[in-house]
Amino acid sequence: MKLLVLNGPNLNLLGTREPGIYGSQTFEDYFKELKLKFSDLTLSYQQSNHEGELVTALQQADGVYDGVVLNAAAYTHTSVAIGDVIKAVGVPVVEVHISNTFAREAFRHNSYISPNAKGVILGFGLQSYDLAIQSFVK
Ligand code: CA2
Numbered sequence: 001m002k003l004l005v006l007n008g009p010n011l012n013l014l015g016t017r018e019p020g021i022y023g024s025q026t027f028e029d030y031f032k033e034l035k036l037k038f039s040d041l042t043l044s045y046q047q048s049n050h051e052g053e054l055v056t057a058l059q060q061a062d063g064v065y066d067g068v069v070l071n072a073a074a075y076t077h078t079s080v081a082i083g084d085v086i087k088a089v090g091v092p093v094v095e096v097h098i099s100n101t102f103a104r105e106a107f108r109h110n111s112y113i114s115p116n117a118k119g120v121i122l123g124f125g126l127q128s129y130d131l132a133i134q135s136f137v138k
Pocket of ligand 1: 009010011013014015016017018022071072073074075076096097098099100101108
């Protein structure tokens with residue numbers, strides 16, 4: 001099974017700032033752990049700070065990957081374009097968040113991703129990604 005882990009803006013800063021909310025591990029280090037744990041899967045990782053690049057990555061994932069684990073970060077709460085492409089493509093997308101967005105500011109309670117996602121996992125720190133990958137493994 002081939003899965004794409006796709007991260008949005010500022011998640012390249014993980015492990016360097018705001019450890020109280022987002023932890024102290026870089027995503028690259030965590031991704032190495034995921035690859036070891038799920039060594040029977042083919043896991044790929046992309047990150048972009050640009051909305052259009054995330055849209056393109058989701059278009060290109062269709063027909064190539066069996067699923068996408070998507071943390072669209074702040075674009076979760078603003079991007080009609082990302083919501084639309086998830087609806088348009090066939091590849092199933094599981095939305096993840098490190099923090100519990102419902103325990104934070106009201107503007108983080110809306111998601112343009114959730115209505116078109118296969119499911120949503122949030123609030124478990126980096127473990128949210130692990131749980132999302134597990135959700136694809138029957
Ligand atoms: O909890 C999540 O995973 C979020 O998607 C993270 C986004 C935030 O806008 C969403 O509401 C919830 C922010 C990502 C920023 O990541 C940083 C990491 C380290 C330092 C600063 C920002």
